[in-house]
Amino acid sequence: MSSIIQVENLTKRYGGKRGIDQVSFEVGEGEVFGFLGPNGAGKTTTIRLIMALLRADSGSARIAGLDCWEKTIEIKRLIGYVPGEPSLDRNLTGGQILEYFANLRGGVDRAYLKKLIERMDLDTSRKFRQYSTGNKRKVVLIQAFMHRPRVLILDEPTSGLDPLNQQEFDGMVKEARDEGRTVFLSSHVLSEVEKTCTRVGIIREGRLVKLGGIHELMDIKRYEITIAFARPVPADAFAKLEGVVEVEPLSNGSAVRIAIQGAADAVIKEAAQYPVVSLTSYEPSLEDIFLRYYERDDTAPIPFARV
Amino acid sequence: MFRSIYLKSLRDYRVPILGWGLGLGALMAVIFAAVPSVFATPAAKAAVVSIGASYAWIAEPIKIDTPGGYATWKYGITILVVVIWPLLAGTGMLRGEEDRGSMDVLLSLPRGRLRVALEKLAAMWTALLAMGLVIGLLTFAGAAKVSSDLSLGASVAFGLNLALICAVFLSIALLVSQFTQERRTASGVTAGILLVAIVVDMVHRVVPNTVWLSQLSPVYYYNLSKPLVPGYGANLGAMLFLLALSGLFGAAAVWLFARRDVGGVSLHLPERSSQPARALPRADWSLRSVYTRSLGMIATSTLWWTLAIAGFAAWFVIIAEQTEAQLKSLLQSSAALGDFLKLGGSDSATNASILSAFFIFMPVLLMAFAVTQANRWSADEEDGLLEIVLSTPQPRLRLLLGRFAAIGTATIFISVLTLIATTVASAATGLSLDYGNLAAASLSIIPFGLLVAAIGYLFAGWLRAAVDTGLLSFLLVIWVFISFIGPGLSLPDATQKLSPFYYYGSPLLHGVQVADLLVIVAVGAVALALASARFARKDISA
Numbered sequence: 024m025s026s027i028i029q030v031e032n033l034t035k036r037y038g039g040k041r042g043i044d045q046v047s048f049e050v051g052e053g054e055v056f057g058f059l060g061p062n063g064a065g066k067t068t069t070i071r072l073i074m075a076l077l078r079a080d081s082g083s084a085r086i087a088g089l090d091c092w093e094k095t096i097e098i099k100r101l102i103g104y105v106p107g108e109p110s111l112d113r114n115l116t117g118g119q120i121l122e123y124f125a126n127l128r129g130g131v132d133r134a135y136l137k138k139l140i141e142r143m144d145l146d147t148s149r150k151f152r153q154y155s156t157g158n159k160r161k162v163v164l165i166q167a168f169m170h171r172p173r174v175l176i177l178d179e180p181t182s183g184l185d186p187l188n189q190q191e192f193d194g195m196v197k198e199a200r201d202e203g204r205t206v207f208l209s210s211h212v213l214s215e216v217e218k219t220c221t222r223v224g225i226i227r228e229g230r231l232v233k234l235g236g237i238h239e240l241m242d243i244k245r246y247e248i249t250i251a252f253a254r255p256v257p258a259d260a261f262a263k264l265e266g267v268v269e270v271e272p273l274s275n276g277s278a279v280r281i282a283i284q285g286a287a288d289a290v291i292k293e294a295a296q297y298p299v300v301s302l303t304s305y306e307p308s309l310e311d312i313f314l315r316y317y318e319r320d321d322t323a324p325i326p327f328a329r330v
Numbered sequence: 331m332f333r334s335i336y337l338k339s340l341r342d343y344r345v346p347i348l349g350w351g352l353g354l355g356a357l358m359a360v361i362f363a364a365v366p367s368v369f370a371t372p373a374a375k376a377a378v379v380s381i382g383a384s385y386a387w388i389a390e391p392i393k394i395d396t397p398g399g400y401a402t403w404k405y406g407i408t409i410l411v412v413v414i415w416p417l418l419a420g421t422g423m424l425r426g427e428e429d430r431g432s433m434d435v436l437l438s439l440p441r442g443r444l445r446v447a448l449e450k451l452a453a454m455w456t457a458l459l460a461m462g463l464v465i466g467l468l469t470f471a472g473a474a475k476v477s478s479d480l481s482l483g484a485s486v487a488f489g490l491n492l493a494l495i496c497a498v499f500l501s502i503a504l505l506v507s508q509f510t511q512e513r514r515t516a517s518g519v520t521a522g523i524l525l526v527a528i529v530v531d532m533v534h535r536v537v538p539n540t541v542w543l544s545q546l547s548p549v550y551y552y553n554l555s556k557p558l559v560p561g562y563g564a565n566l567g568a569m570l571f572l573l574a575l576s577g578l579f580g581a582a583a584v585w586l587f588a589r590r591d592v593g594g595v596s597l598h599l600p601e602r603s604s605q606p607a608r609a610l611p612r613a614d615w616s617l618r619s620v621y622t623r624s625l626g627m628i629a630t631s632t633l634w635w636t637l638a639i640a641g642f643a644a645w646f647v648i649i650a651e652q653t654e655a656q657l658k659s660l661l662q663s664s665a666a667l668g669d670f671l672k673l674g675g676s677d678s679a680t681n682a683s684i685l686s687a688f689f690i691f692m693p694v695l696l697m698a699f700a701v702t703q704a705n706r707w708s709a710d711e712e713d714g715l716l717e718i719v720l721s722t723p724q725p726r727l728r729l730l731l732g733r734f735a736a737i738g739t740a741t742i743f744i745s746v747l748t749l750i751a752t753t754v755a756s757a758a759t760g761l762s763l764d765y766g767n768l769a770a771a772s773l774s775i776i777p778f779g780l781l782v783a784a785i786g787y788l789f790a791g792w793l794r795a796a797v798d799t800g801l802l803s804f805l806l807v808i809w810v811f812i813s814f815i816g817p818g819l820s821l822p823d824a825t826q827k828l829s830p831f832y833y834y835g836s837p838l839l840h841g842v843q844v845a846d847l848l849v850i851v852a853v854g855a856v857a858l859a860l861a862s863a864r865f866a867r868k869d870i871s872a
């Protein structure tokens with residue numbers, strides 16, 4: 024698989040403040056690449072540098088072999104873009120906005136555009152300011168997909184979408200992948216990336232800290248289960264199980280909160296020894312994961328390499 | 331300062347209080363400083379008295395041969411400038427916060443809507459009072475150098491009267507914003523109301539027996555108080571009326587705000603019930619390119635500005651005819667009057683010379699229009715509206731030049747409509763004019779509008795929208811000051827050449843002065859080139 028996005032030692036500072044520092048990675052053509060990181064990590068800065076909305080202090084970003092800053096027009100013919108905080112003319116209807124961007128891009132297949140509108144169930148007659156957050160997001164997504172771009176650059180594209188439309192979006196990303204198109208998807212939601220991406224890069228405090236296949240996320244993935252029992256149970260019984268990272272007894276021992284990394288099989292089997300009243304599981308935020316996973320880490324940048 | 335909404339709002343207004351207070355107060359001080367040179371000889375003094383009568387339509391000349399009377403008369407037209415900040419602050423107070431989405435957060439606090447609105451309104455009134463006080467003190471400081479007659483009380487009353495008219499238009503702006511979906515619309519509508527109020531107040535000074543009409547304008551009651559004019563003083567009744575008017579509009583606005591949807595409007599027009607549509611507007615001309623879209627964006631505001639500028643120009647023609655009759659008799663008695671009329675850059679022998687003195691305001695108005703358009707450009711970047719446009723294969727240069735070309739088209743439209751309006755007005759009133767020169771005077775304002783837009787675009791390369799607009803407005807005020815008050819201060823020719831108005835000349839008399847106009851075109855072109863170079867390389871605001 025040849026690389027379509029090549030980012031090498033990309034650095035950006037905002038005056039004295041941190042932006043990103045020496046970020047390097049490559050994305051292969053036809054790949055769905057997840058770009059993960061907590062809020063303020065540098066995801067949007069990286070994307071805006073690729074989009075030539077910002078000018079890099081040093082380093083380079085290339086798409087299809089073309090420098091993102093020098094050949095920005097040629098590159099934008101290949102790209103569909105969803106910004107992190109999309110803003111569009113409040114007084115235009117959804118239909119007017121899509122028609123305007125179709126004209127600016129040129130060569131947009133109107134039949135396909137209408138299919139996308141129907142698929143996302145968008146009412147194009149309403150003004151942008153009258154749309155709900157989710158509908159505003161739909162307009163932005165449709166304008167990114169409408170010209171069947173070779174590369175989709177999506178900055179937290181699903182925030183504000185309801186589960187049905189998120190599902191629809193997942194389908195659109197999979198279709199793009201099946202057609203050999205590349206998707207660069209930034210997110211701070213681990214499960215979203217897991218669903219759609221084949222490879223991920225993780226950025227933290229402006230530096231790329233991990234780059235690898237989606238399976239490698241399991242190394243850092245951690246979730247918590249709270250189990251309530253009909254009577255007090257010994258918390259120690261869970262502490263030594265495979266995958267258990269932390270156990271915290273609650274309610275005088277009648278409940279335990281267990282942090283797990285990897286499979287939960289051993290924990291469930293052990294819990295089945297006791298009368299279980301309820302079991303709840305939740306995925307902590309990426310910030311929580313990072314805080315725990317990297318709290319003792321040096322976070323040195325990974326050298327430029329394809330994984 | 332963060333202990334209450336009142337104090338936080340007051341903190342937000344600290345820069346405008348100081349900026350506008352010091353700026354407008356300094357203007358008054360400068361007018362007073364010019365008094366000794368304006369009244370240098372008895373002949374010059376007599377000329378001022380005579381010209382005052384001719385310009386009565388702008389401001390009523392009472393005891394204009396005294397420093398206080400002269401300053402009051404000269405300051406008269408600045409009401410248009412003085413009210414701009416309160417107008418913008420009034421529409422931004424509630425609607426602006428709703429536009430930004432910050433009102434939702436504010437109303438999530440355990441405070442009633444009524445209280446939130448009242449605290450903000452109280453902060454605004456306090457700010458105006460402080461601004462009036464600063465203006466009053468600077469007026470006193472300026473007056474003290476040329477006249478010992480003016481008391482501190484009179485100066486403060488002058489500032490207070492200004493604060494009251496500001497409070498009225500602030501409340502009107504606040505009320506209007508309860509009926510509009512966006513702050514921008516409310517500002518436009520209130521600016522229209524302000525212009526109409528100023529013109530309605532002027533009517534009784536031009537057309538006999540129309541005081542009843544002028545009494546409908548709040549500006550009429552503002553003008554009833556002239557605390558700086560010896561023996562005239564403040565009209566307490568009029569000031570109380572302005573206070574009541576402000577309270578009434580403010581209370582109505584707050585009452586409506588407490589009862590409507592946040593983000594909604596007080597009066598809902600019936601909407602057509604329709605099925606969700608999937609269609610695309612293929613035939614919409616305004617969506618075809620950056621240029622046509624830019625044109626569509628500014629179409630409504632351009633129409634309003636055209637109405638105002640062309641309307642003013644036609645109004646100038648009508649009053650020029652009346653002024654002509656008065657000047658004919660005055661010229662016979664005062665040789666100095668001829669010199670004074672050179673303010674407009676003309677001799678005083680023909681209809682064109684009288685109209686020329688009025689027409690100097692035309693580039694000012696078009697430049698004010700350009701300030702608003704330059705503000706929109708920088709605001710669009712700040713609001714993130716350029717982000718997705720720049721993700722399409724459109725060069726940055728095309729985006730900037732497309733927007734600029736739309737402003738160019740709008741200024742041409744305004745100028746041509748101004749020419750048509752003045753031509754019709756001159757034909758209707760029978761005022762004989764050289765139509766070639768009239769065309770030159772109307773159309774040669776175009777480069778002035780474009781110059782301001784280009785400078786605004788250049789500033790936008792570095793500055794945020796509010797600072798860009800503030801700086802551009804300040805520049806405009808400085809230029810107006812140099813060209814309109816500078817001659818009274820005997821500013822050197824080199825300084826007067828720094829103002830673009832110097833290069834407008836008197837096209838009504840002498841046609842287009844190509845060399846002068848080329849100076850403006852050249853400076854504008856350089857500013858636009860620099861703005862383009864900066865925009866092509868800059869980081870786009872997130």
